[in-house]
Amino acid sequence: MRRTFAILFVVGVAVALASLLRQTRLEYVAGAPPQLRVVDLRPGQQLCQGPIDLPEGARVERVSLRATGALTITVRDDRDAVLGRGSTRAAGGDLIAPVGAVASPRPVRVCVEGEGSLWGAPATASSFATTLDGTDVIYDLALRLERSHSTRLIAALPRVSARAAVFNAGGPWLYALLGLALLAGVPALLAYAATRSTQSHSPEHSDETS
Amino acid sequence: MRRVPAPLAALMTTALLLAVTWAAFTPAFQAPDEQSHFAYTQFFAETGDLPGDPGKPIYSSEHIHAAQAAGSDYVMAQPFMRPEWSERRLRVWQDGHAREPRDDGGGPHSAAGYPPASYAWEAIGYRLAGGDFFDRLTAARIFSALWLPVTVLGAWLLAGELFGRRRELQVAAAAVPALLPMFAFVSGSVSPDGMMYALWSLVLWLGVKALRTGLTPARAFVLVALVGAACLTKATSYALLAPAALVLGVGLWRSSRRLPVAGAAVAAIAVWVALAALVGRAVGGDIVVSATGTRPGVRGFGSYLWDFYVPRSLDDYPPFDTFLVGSWAAFGWLEVRFDRGLYLLAAAAVLLVLGGAGFALWRTRSRVDPWTAAFVALAVLALLGGLHWTDYRLSLSEQPFMQGRYLLPVGALMGAAAAGALTLVPAVRRSTALTAGLAFLFAVHVASIGLLLDRFYA
Numbered sequence: 001m002r003r004t005f006a007i008l009f010v011v012g013v014a015v016a017l018a019s020l021l022r023q024t025r026l027e028y029v030a031g032a033p034p035q036l037r038v039v040d041l042r043p044g045q046q047l048c049q050g051p052i053d054l055p056e057g058a059r060v061e062r063v064s065l066r067a068t069g070a071l072t073i074t075v076r077d078d079r080d081a082v083l084g085r086g087s088t089r090a091a092g093g094d095l096i097a098p099v100g101a102v103a104s105p106r107p108v109r110v111c112v113e114g115e116g117s118l119w120g121a122p123a124t125a126s127s128f129a130t131t132l133d134g135t136d137v138i139y140d141l142a143l144r145l146e147r148s149h150s151t152r153l154i155a156a157l158p159r160v161s162a163r164a165a166v167f168n169a170g171g172p173w174l175y176a177l178l179g180l181a182l183l184a185g186v187p188a189l190l191a192y193a194a195t196r197s198t199q200s201h202s203p204e205h206s207d208e209t210s
Numbered sequence: 211m212r213r214v215p216a217p218l219a220a221l222m223t224t225a226l227l228l229a230v231t232w233a234a235f236t237p238a239f240q241a242p243d244e245q246s247h248f249a250y251t252q253f254f255a256e257t258g259d260l261p262g263d264p265g266k267p268i269y270s271s272e273h274i275h276a277a278q279a280a281g282s283d284y285v286m287a288q289p290f291m292r293p294e295w296s297e298r299r300l301r302v303w304q305d306g307h308a309r310e311p312r313d314d315g316g317g318p319h320s321a322a323g324y325p326p327a328s329y330a331w332e333a334i335g336y337r338l339a340g341g342d343f344f345d346r347l348t349a350a351r352i353f354s355a356l357w358l359p360v361t362v363l364g365a366w367l368l369a370g371e372l373f374g375r376r377r378e379l380q381v382a383a384a385a386v387p388a389l390l391p392m393f394a395f396v397s398g399s400v401s402p403d404g405m406m407y408a409l410w411s412l413v414l415w416l417g418v419k420a421l422r423t424g425l426t427p428a429r430a431f432v433l434v435a436l437v438g439a440a441c442l443t444k445a446t447s448y449a450l451l452a453p454a455a456l457v458l459g460v461g462l463w464r465s466s467r468r469l470p471v472a473g474a475a476v477a478a479i480a481v482w483v484a485l486a487a488l489v490g491r492a493v494g495g496d497i498v499v500s501a502t503g504t505r506p507g508v509r510g511f512g513s514y515l516w517d518f519y520v521p522r523s524l525d526d527y528p529p530f531d532t533f534l535v536g537s538w539a540a541f542g543w544l545e546v547r548f549d550r551g552l553y554l555l556a557a558a559a560v561l562l563v564l565g566g567a568g569f570a571l572w573r574t575r576s577r578v579d580p581w582t583a584a585f586v587a588l589a590v591l592a593l594l595g596g597l598h599w600t601d602y603r604l605s606l607s608e609q610p611f612m613q614g615r616y617l618l619p620v621g622a623l624m625g626a627a628a629a630g631a632l633t634l635v636p637a638v639r640r641s642t643a644l645t646a647g648l649a650f651l652f653a654v655h656v657a658s659i660g661l662l663l664d665r666f667y668a
């Protein structure tokens with residue numbers, strides 16, 4: 001049984017590690033999926049989306065949005081204080097703007113200025129108020145708030161379990177416990193099943209159900 | 211008193227643990243149609259009535275605002291999006307909406323025409339849990355998850371009937387529903403499917419047992435009751451009518467106690483019909499398809515089957531893209547998938563198992579009971595036929611339908627195929643082969659949970 005357990009445990013841990021080597025830089029998604037081009041922004045116009053309640057401990061160093069053009073991104077708090085600002089550059093199919101280091105216990109807004117096209121979706125299930133030059137609009141932008149440096153998923157596991165616990169039953173401890181059960185408990189149970197299955201022809205097992 | 215075999219207990223515990231893990235990690239409503247299934251469960255739990263009243267809203271006020279707060283609608287099938295994880299958003303929802311009415315839903319939705327058995331079961335979990343909306347959602351999921359060990363039990367018992375008490379083969383068979391990730395993912399969501407898989411696996415076992423060792427009155431009653439329960443769970447289970455009728459027919463023909471056996475079957479049918487009449491949902495909405503456009507016809511159906519099964523390109527082959535991918539690992543609203551390489555590996559494993567099982571069957575063909583073979587074939591063909599007919603009819607109005615998870619009711623037979631393939635391995639190497647198979651399935655399962663975490667929380 002020990003050998004079988006060791007094989008299963010090593011396989012499980014190796015696969016878990018391989019799965020958790022993916023990179024992540026995401027802090028928060030604020031907005032809608034990039035389903036369609038929702039606005040063509042002209043010079044002098046300002047599009048703002050908020051209030052955005054950043055998760056506890058979030059540190060936003062860049063804003064990523066599905067857009068084209070040359071845009072300036074400003075992050076403000078609910079008292080209109082500027083927390084970060086930056087200009088966009090292309091990154092894959094998206095634009096990204098470094099905005100310094102924003103960590104706010106107060107709700108923030110992300111404002112976009114410049115010339116370009118922006119993608120988003122109709123605000124059918126939105127909790128944001130998106131405005132164009134102060135007037136409400138009926139769509140939300142596709143915004144991702146990120147760190148500038150990516151980390152491995154394995155290093156972000158405490159954050160991942162905290163995120164999973166927010167709109168869910170149980171706390172982060174539950175996810176840690178389930179992870180432990182998955183990586184240690186399941187191999188033990190499978191090794192036990194496999195090993196006992198080879199010993200089951202002895203008379204001592206004759207009172208078992210089929 | 212007879213004991214539960216230790217390997218079976220270990221596999222049932224494994225299955226439960228995995229299904230509960232999926233229930234805990236999957237974000238609210240990020241499983242196929244879970245919004246509708248939960249709306250049904252909640253309305254039944256709160257009112258004791260069935261949904262579908264056109265004058266009522268689909269979801270309760272509590273459900274609408276909880277789903278909105280969790281960002282559920284935006285996340286569905288949208289890889290760009292993530293579920294809400296701001297603690298302040300949670301507090302806003304708790305302060306403003308957490309005590310809203312729970313019983314003001316009940317309107318029509320995609321599951322409203324389904325039979326009620328699984329929802330009544332999941333409503334027990336919902337009622338027992340108390341707590342907030344997400345506590346009750348998780349409890350309903352866990353009650354669904356409780357069926358996965360039963361599915362594993364059915365696979366174990368079926369392998370025991372087909373191969374005798376050869377524990378290695380039974381472990382191989384039961385490990386398929388215990389470890390294949392889609393079983394745990396679907397069983398760990400609010401859905402009738404987890405219960406349906408369990409009932410199908412018990413029907414398949416009991417049908418084979420009755421054909422091989424005789425149909426007693428008790429077996430006839432339980433078999434019909436299980437088929438009735440499956441039909442009251444999901445109308446897909448009407449595919450069990452023909453194989454169950456075969457078992458009853460052959461069993462009666464062979465039996466020396468025809469009257470008590472027939473009486474037991476009729477009594478179970480009477481209970482089933484009475485229950486169906488009581489709830490008014492004998493036939494579920496999932497087989498009442500109202501496709502528009504071209505009239506369905508035999509020629510069109512033949513052409514549809516040709517297009518489905520005859521490969522035109524290896525990059526676009528429906529049995530691979532729907533059946534294989536969807537029965538192994540396609541999570542969330544099917545958008546959470548591995549790279550194609552893993553599915554090619556899975557396809558190789560499936561071909562190995564099916565080829566091995568077919569060869570093993572050929573080698574032992576003189577000992578195969580033809581009625582048992584007919585029963586198994588009828589169950590598979592009735593399920594596939596029903597799925598394809600529905601898919602064909604819906605394809606006429608360009609509504610996508612077919613999914614790989616729809617094959618999972620015959621999970622016990624998939625397990626039996628794995629056990630059959632294992633019989634080809636020399637006895638001295640069988641333990642090693644079994645460990646390799648378990649390690650492969652376990653690795654796919656762990657990778658699947660990693661994929662889920664990456665999709666929704668990173």
